[in-house]
Amino acid sequence: MRYTLRCVLLFVIAFAGCRSKKNIITVPSAAPIDSAQEKAVKSFETNETFADFATEFLELKYGIKPDEYLFISPRKQKMYWIKNNQLVKTFTISTAEKGIGNEWGSEKTPYGLHMVKMKIGDGVPLYGRFVGRRFTGKIATIYTDTSRSPTDDVLTRILWLEGLEPGVNKGRKVDSFKRHIYIHGTSEEGRLGRPASHGCIRMKNDEIMELYDHIKEGTIVYIHHK
Numbered sequence: 001m002r003y004t005l006r007c008v009l010l011f012v013i014a015f016a017g018c019r020s021k022k023n024i025i026t027v028p029s030a031a032p033i034d035s036a037q038e039k040a041v042k043s044f045e046t047n048e049t050f051a052d053f054a055t056e057f058l059e060l061k062y063g064i065k066p067d068e069y070l071f072i073s074p075r076k077q078k079m080y081w082i083k084n085n086q087l088v089k090t091f092t093i094s095t096a097e098k099g100i101g102n103e104w105g106s107e108k109t110p111y112g113l114h115m116v117k118m119k120i121g122d123g124v125p126l127y128g129r130f131v132g133r134r135f136t137g138k139i140a141t142i143y144t145d146t147s148r149s150p151t152d153d154v155l156t157r158i159l160w161l162e163g164l165e166p167g168v169n170k171g172r173k174v175d176s177f178k179r180h181i182y183i184h185g186t187s188e189e190g191r192l193g194r195p196a197s198h199g200c201i202r203m204k205n206d207e208i209m210e211l212y213d214h215i216k217e218g219t220i221v222y223i224h225h226k
Helices: 002-022 035-047 050-062 205-214
Strands: 068-073 078-083 086-092 112-120 128-131 134-139 154-163 182-185 201-203 220-223
Touching (some): 050 078, 154 205
Parallel strands (some): 182 201
Antiparallel strands (some): 078 086, 112 220
């Protein structure tokens, strides 16, 4: 009897051992990195131009592929002028000191898809000062250091932007055009390259004059959200 019980017990233990082995999950080791593939990825990242990236971005996000447009990066405080998928020029700018946002009265730079609705400033001299989008006949003082101007000057040329995304930057309390969001020259040229405006996009005066002569009304302007 004892012999029989012992045999049964050994059989149960052996059977349990087999079951436990079957339940073991083996995780395969990671496959080694293909050096050729890694080189190809790095080559792609190196050879892809910013114009390639920006053009594809607009096509994927909005289904558009404009021949000419302006791409604004608040994080980099840069504006990229792209034409026929080629980077024409990069400008150092200033977006809003209070950050990025589309709300009325926020004094923030709006994000999203825009276009140049109106061009204002034909014939106005370099550093000419506007009030209410009208040339005052006065030439502004330009600060090339980090000094602040006592007034929020709009100088030389104005590209007045209109939002193209209802509920984002068009209509109700988020309307970029009604918020008077411009690309314009500034008296605080020494503060370009950092957020400094009250919502508009500031540029050097000779550069906004150059851009104004080439950019048409209706040109797409994209402002990134960060």
